[in-house]
Structures are given as C-alpha cells and as structure tokens.
Amino acid sequence: MPLPAGTRLDSYEIVSPVGAGGMGEVYRARDTALKRDVALKILPDFWSRDPERLRRFDLEAQAAATLNHPNVVSIFHVGRYNGRPISLPNFCRERHSASTCGKVPCRFAKCLRQAAASLKVLRRPMRRE
Numbered sequence: 001m002p003l004p005a006g007t008r009l010d011s012y013e014i015v016s017p018v019g020a021g022g023m024g025e026v027y028r029a030r031d032t033a034l035k036r037d038v039a040l041k042i043l044p045d046f047w048s049r050d051p052e053r054l055r056r057f058d059l060e061a062q063a064a065a066t067l068n069h070p071n072v073v074s075i076f077h078v079g080r081y082n083g084r085p086i087s088l089p090n091f092c093r094e095r096h097s098a099s100t101c102g103k104v105p106c107r108f109a110k111c112l113r114q115a116a117a118s119l120k121v122l123r124r125p126m127r128r129e
Helices: 045-049 050-066 099-101 106-119
Strands: 012-021 024-031 036-042 075-081 083-091
Touching: 012 036, 045 050, 045 083, 050 083, 050 106
Parallel strands: none
Antiparallel strands: 012 024, 024 036, 036 083, 075 083
C-alpha cells in the first residue's frame, strides 16, 4: 500500500512518491531531526515475507554503504516500518533513481560492476541507456 504524504516514520516524513520498481517503492522524505531531504525506499508488504527479496534488499543497502563516490548514494539509515524493511539514502535533486547508473561514464559503471561483483551483489547486467 502506498505511503501518503505526511506519513511519519520515526523522524522521517513522507513528502511525495518518486517511483516503484523491482526492489520496492521510493519516496521523497524529510528528515525532521536534521532538516534534510532523503529518499525512503521500502519493500512492498508482500515482498517483505520473501527471504530472497529481504536478502537482496539488505545486500543492496550494505553494498551502497561501503562505497564512497559522488555517483553512488549514501545510506543514512536502515530499519523497519510496520514489519517492512526500509533504507534511507540521500535524495538526489536532479533525478533520484537507481537506474541512473546507465548515465554515468562507462569507466565508473565498470568500477561499480567490479565492486558489486566482489561483494557478490550484482546478479544482472547493468544497462546503458
């Protein structure tokens, strides 16, 4: 079920939906404690009971948290909301999307694939758009 604007999750308040995809729903949210915008990624309820989806969701957050690069989101928080896993990366004002990897220089995409492969996270090829 989509989260309506104004929904509070601890110190985070939903501002608007950004998109949805294979790994969940993404919302623009406001960190009311630190006064900054964040992205809030949450697994749909029906996927929150799937061990493989939970594993992939956790691995994605862990992999992003180990990388430090301007073209990779930073993870501020991981947790649960009503039993559903959430992660809170920074919100990119220009375009918040995990699919923007196809728009970064090929050298960076190659480095990202190598890093993900070493962490055994990436199971599908990255697409260039």
